[in-house]
Amino acid sequence: MNILLTSAGRRTYLVDYFKEALKMAGQGGLVHAANSEASPAFYNADRQVVTPLIYDRGYIPFLLDYCGKWQIDLLIPLFDIDLPVLSANSEAFARQGTVVVTAKPEAIEVCNDKWKTYQTLKGRGIRTPESWLSAEDAVRAVEAGEASYPLVLKPRWGMGSLSVYEADNEEEVRVLEKKIRKEIQESYLKYEAARDCAACVILQQKITGREWGVDVANDLKGDFRTAVAKVKSNMRAGETDGAMTVEEPRLEELGRELSGILRHKGNLDVDVLESGGEYYVLEMNARFGGGYPFSHAAGLNLPYALVMWASGREPEKEFLQARTGVRGQKDIRILVY
Amino acid sequence: MNILLTSAGRRTYLVDYFKEALKMAGQGGLVHAANSEASPAFYNADRQVVTPLIYDRGYIPFLLDYCGKWQIDLLIPLFDIDLPVLSANSEAFARQGTVVVTAKPEAIEVCNDKWKTYQTLKGRGIRTPESWLSAEDAVRAVEAGEASYPLVLKPRWGMGSLSVYEADNEEEVRVLEKKIRKEIQESYLKYEAARDCAACVILQQKITGREWGVDVANDLKGDFRTAVAKVKSNMRAGETDGAMTVEEPRLEELGRELSGILRHKGNLDVDVLESGGEYYVLEMNARFGGGYPFSHAAGLNLPYALVMWASGREPEKEFLQARTGVRGQKDIRILVY
Known part of the structure; x- marks a missing residue:
């Protein structure tokens, strides 16, 4: 089984998770990374490919050609700008056996357009600023x-x-x-x-209060599988630098509800603010987000589950669970070329 | 020899550099980290100590006591807010054998007060916005x-x-x-x-142009030893995420000049903007900065040099040089507690 991650940037850990997932599933195959510029994750992949820019007319034809040639089974976009473009072409990828792991275009628009996020959540009675x-x-x-x-x-x-x-x-x-x-x-x-x-x-x-993140894992049919809640301990430039998994049934229930609305494949990254005992959904992205490694560190292994589902098998139950009380922090590592 | 780093935050690599420096110099001793909160570098040290807050009246007495008790030889502040506080008390530390590795209070004020930075540089005929x-x-x-x-x-x-x-x-x-x-x-x-x-x-x-960083290494007497110039390839929230060492005699000369003005101990981190073929100094900090690991990756080993100087010896010449053309990038690593 071959996997292609696009725009992985500094998320070298995700490349490692997918390499490990292939091994755990007893699958051969390679983890590829596509980026428009040099980045640590790019070099960490088994194979790299420099693509045209996302907005370039040649981007999709190039990727279709690449995925066909290298028999890519799972195409995993990791950048918000990339999601609608790849999602809109998911049928063309599907015809050659490549599953684009994100949501349908309408659901991605709900995530990427903050006004639609607001309207959709309000319409469902879900709190949002x-x-x-x-x-x-x-x-x-x-x-x-x-x-x-x-x-x-x-x-x-x-x-x-x-x-x-x-x-x-x-x-x-x-x-x-x-x-x-x-x-x-x-x-x-x-x-x-x-x-x-x-x-x-x-x-x-503006809502002032504790920041939470929820990873909502769906299978490749878009069915809900699990939701992991984390309280964030530190942020930097909009990214989660530290977090701890917490048992929080209300957030898990919220994750299940969002899963039903968006019907995404793979991960949905949800930012939540807590104020006065209430949870307000701030943002959603139908991809692995900067907070995913903290769920992974606590036992959730969605890359492995995706590999298993893509090969028609069911992952063992324990890989769709996370232990609570696991604290993680991002550290800096220097890579030299 | 014992070393204490304050406010190391996510700079786990610096803790490692100092651990390695002790080994390379054939010195026993420990690398300690002092922080007011949990951070990756804190846990990576040989010993950790939670201190009062920097602005607390008990901060300096606490650190003096700690440095005395653990026979700290080098106290290395890594946070701009910490520099003036520790520098102002450097004589009290010196009396018990602890060298505070930064500049004198007047020089730190030149760095921390951007108006004084501007006036000082202008007064010396050095370009600045x-x-x-x-x-x-x-x-x-x-x-x-x-x-x-x-x-x-x-x-x-x-x-x-x-x-x-x-x-x-x-x-x-x-x-x-x-x-x-x-x-x-x-x-x-x-x-x-x-x-x-x-x-x-x-x-x-505002000056638009290429961003450069210079590490200016002085010895413990405040004498110039070397300057390493790097062109920055990417920035994030004011921090250097990627850089490449470049031979640039004009920036090395500028580093020598700044060293003579500030007479700091250890590192001086300098941010430079290039526009129209001219270099404009934007900011200076008398500490290891976020760009230091790129100089280190290219061969400069200032932690080792500091350990050698503190033990009355001279480091081998090659550790005060950096190869040019070395490209580095920061990657994310997840630490779990």
Whole structure:
């Protein structure tokens, strides 16, 4: 069985997890990495391939050709920009035997478009921060007593901590809203924002409280298998640097519900804020996220489960469970070329 | 010989370098780590000690007591907030045989106060971005044609990417200047900013160009020993994620000059921007910085040199040199407790 990870970046550990998964499943085959530039995970794979840029017209034909030639069974996208592009072409990949491990295009749009995230969650009665698509609406909500400063402003189609600001008053809301709009046009975020330039900034009620992450594991049919809740101990530039697995039935239940809504394949990475004893879903991504290694360290082995499912077998039950109370932290390792 | 690193955080590699340095020098002894909270480097040390917070009155008495009891020879601070506090007490440490490896208080102030950095460099004829201490002055400079947008605004006493913003016009300058002032008061940056609250935000001409880092190694007398220049390949949240050593005599000469000005002990981490063929010094820190491991990977072994100097010996010449063309990248490693 052959596996291709795209945009693995510094997630060398994921390459290792998949190499190990093949061994554990008694499978031959290689772990490939596709990236547009040199990165540690890229060099750690069994084989590397430099692809055209994701927005290039040649990207999909190139990958289809590559996956066909190398008989790739599982194509695992790891970058938010990559998800909709690969998902939209998942049938072409399927025809040649390659499963794209993420959600369907509609579900990815729910994740990538923060306004759709908000609407979808609200529609299901799931708590999420109040959100607005214009400075006017947000300021009016504060004046009406329905919201309060600080508000968080960010690109509606955005990721990580790119162009994320906090506003403490109306003046900041207005100036920062304009500023983000400008920054979007100057970055690669402009591609997705082009769908609706007038409403490409989202304003949200800031919620202060403990940060949680949930990994929601579905099988290759999109059926729920498990959810692992972690409390985050430290963050850096929007990424989880430390976390501990915790038994939290309400978050596991929430994970099951989100799984049913999105019907993704593989992992769904969910960011949650806790405030006043309530959980607010902040963001969802239908891929392995920066918090996955902490679930993995606690016993969840989704790469192994994916390999087993792809070979028509069922993984042993213990690999779809995580022990609670396992604390992990990210450390720096230097690789030299 | 015993060594204590304070605030090592995720720099587990530095703990390893010092452990190895003791071995290479044929020295017994332990590498200790002092931190106020759990971190990977902390657990990687031979011994750990949880200290009072840096601004606590008990911090220095606690460390003096600890260093005396464990016969610490080298005390290596790794956090900007820690440098002035330990430096100011370096004589008390010296009396019990502990060398604080950084610069004298006046030199640390030149590094930590970005306005003093600017004045000092200008006074020596070293290029650095034009800077102002008020929105008025910066806006006036743009109107007079002496500067142009974007400007970078940041806390005068600040670090990393905390409260760093770019302004593209006068409105943004004014709103962001107020905003940073507010953010300083809400963070631990307020302690140093208390020296001059009215002028705690610095505005600088943004310079676009290649980013370089220079490690300037001095011995324990503060004499220059070597300078290693690196071009940075990727950055994340103000930290160098990838770099390559390059032979660049002008930067080595600049390093020698800065060494003569600051007379620090150990490492000086220098951030440089290149624009139009000229080098602009952006920031200096009299400690091992996030770019040091790339110099180390290329052959510079300052931890070993420090151990040798502290034991009255001279390191072999090759450990104060770095090969050029060595490319390194930071990768993520997961540690579990």
